[in-house]
Amino acid sequence: MDIVTLSHGSGGINSAHFIQNIFMPFFQDMMPFANEDSGIFRANDNNEKYVTSTDSYTINPIFFEGGDIGKLCVCGSANDVAMMGGKPTYLNIAFIIEEGFKIQELKKIIESIACECKKLDLQILAADTKVLPTFNKDLEKKNIFINTTCIGMLEKVNISAASIQHEDCIILSGKIGNHGARIFLEQNNIALESAIKSDCASLYPMLSKLFASEIPLHALRDATRGGLASVLNEWAISSKVCIEVNEEYINIDEEVRGVCEILGLEAYDLANEGVCVLALPQEYATQAITILQEHELGKYAKIIGKAIQKDIINNLKLAHSSMQDSETLEKMYLQRVVLQTKYGSKRFLEYPQGELLPRIC
Amino acid sequence: MDIVTLSHGSGGINSAHFIQNIFMPFFQDMMPFANEDSGIFRANDNNEKYVTSTDSYTINPIFFEGGDIGKLCVCGSANDVAMMGGKPTYLNIAFIIEEGFKIQELKKIIESIACECKKLDLQILAADTKVLPTFNKDLEKKNIFINTTCIGMLEKVNISAASIQHEDCIILSGKIGNHGARIFLEQNNIALESAIKSDCASLYPMLSKLFASEIPLHALRDATRGGLASVLNEWAISSKVCIEVNEEYINIDEEVRGVCEILGLEAYDLANEGVCVLALPQEYATQAITILQEHELGKYAKIIGKAIQKDIINNLKLAHSSMQDSETLEKMYLQRVVLQTKYGSKRFLEYPQGELLPRIC
Structure with missing residues (x-):
């Protein structure tokens, strides 16, 4: 590995290895939340805690049906804070603008940012603003990159990718694949006839009641780059569980399904910007779903599966192979995601490989 | 103004107008610290306060004598927090890397970051890490942009560009111009024979004792983009004072002075990355300088001038012009910076104009 490649930044397995091999040897001692999207810090003398996240938005296209880079950079970082149980409260924002970028487009982006900030208060x-000397060969096309850091007050504690327990329910808050499908269509100039819209939205308003409730949340993550497949695989690895989900319960719009079939995309790998996944104890699942469904964003919330840590073979109702002892089989399924298909068969839902399509960042 | 130009991001007067005209109409209601490099937030139930800053580093060259983008991105944001009276404590960091960037160089940068983080604990x-499809026409040259957000505990309160009082002393912590001169030499491939080194350093270790002391700090700012001239002009405008500084007391290395003379640069406009300016009441000036000089970075700390708000004409010992009444003269000097030259004459030290040279970001 001599040079940085596109797949190092794609959010898939290559990204994970890149971070692990290049960054972590230097950062591991000083980075307590390396496996999360956000980190937590606390006030010295009391119990108040804060959570913070950072993200750079280098998206293409900058404007898309359902949002733009301005809306996305606020929702994205606010969502990362919400995914750790925080109420998004403060924002730092830094612009890197290519020389020649149209002021009119910049104003639209700034207006989107202000609008989304107002919604979340x-x-x-x-x-910060920096201007780069022009570098695009295409003179008509100018870039803008935005970095946002969000800081929030922690409202729900102990949420972590590593906290999922045996028999925890896995809940999906909405329909998947819309953002990724929309971006793919726009990038390939085939978006005109499609009604698919990005789901870009701030998730905190849907989650605030859940944070205020007694319901313990073991894990919570928005299914952005790498989609549902990435989140579930990261959880299975971090919590050392097998996660089984049922295809039948995973909500995908017909149009998104159609685009995936025609273009050979996997809806589970597609990015979302307004959908999250929750892991929580079975006994609270119904109550949690009721709360989520009260909000527009959560009206399709559903249990899609569960986490299994013990007695995996029986739990998954797998046939014992005469070639393998049960201990070997158990190991094979641990830290993996199993998808039960509509036809009753089972397959592994893999961590997205190589360069993810579409490139959303 | 239809498109973004390089001077919009240069840190000079055009940048200030760009921010004021394009961003602030949308952000002003939600941006309480618009005139500072950092913002403050507080814990709900107690007196603890935090300060945070953000900055994107888009520098060229990436490696330079005295530092690299890794060291600079930690020092720069940590310094912004220190300039508001905060102790740099936490860092968020986001990389935007161009495809093809050498892993070996990336590792050097990451090592610099880790090293500087360790120094400051x-x-x-x-x-966050993003990879951009290659865009440089020059195949050998690949870019990296780094955004850092620093969060710190507030140790010294009420520091603000708008708090400078009549007769406050202006103190400069060190020699100016080294970073800007070094970058200029490297950008123009004339650096080989020069001993000039960037002054890139974290300022908090020099300031911590001052923060812990009883000394009130009215204003504090590192003299980065736009140099000493920018800081003093921003202060004069924000605090509605005239600032008079004496050329004789402003420390500039002979080599830097030479480079400026030969190349027609103004040392006062050159960027620094390890120098700060302080404004504080006269009666504390000696004590403050003693504290600063205890630290290696502050050994050349010196009073360079003072702020004047009342009776400006007498204070500056200006000759009354028969053409203008004293009120008009007073107005002319208010919100301006006056430089007393070595030859006894006085001139305005202007806010840096147009595109600043060298472009350091």
């Missing part, structure tokens, strides 16, 4: 604490 | 709370 976010205060902007610090901002 | 900074924890990295959140990180």
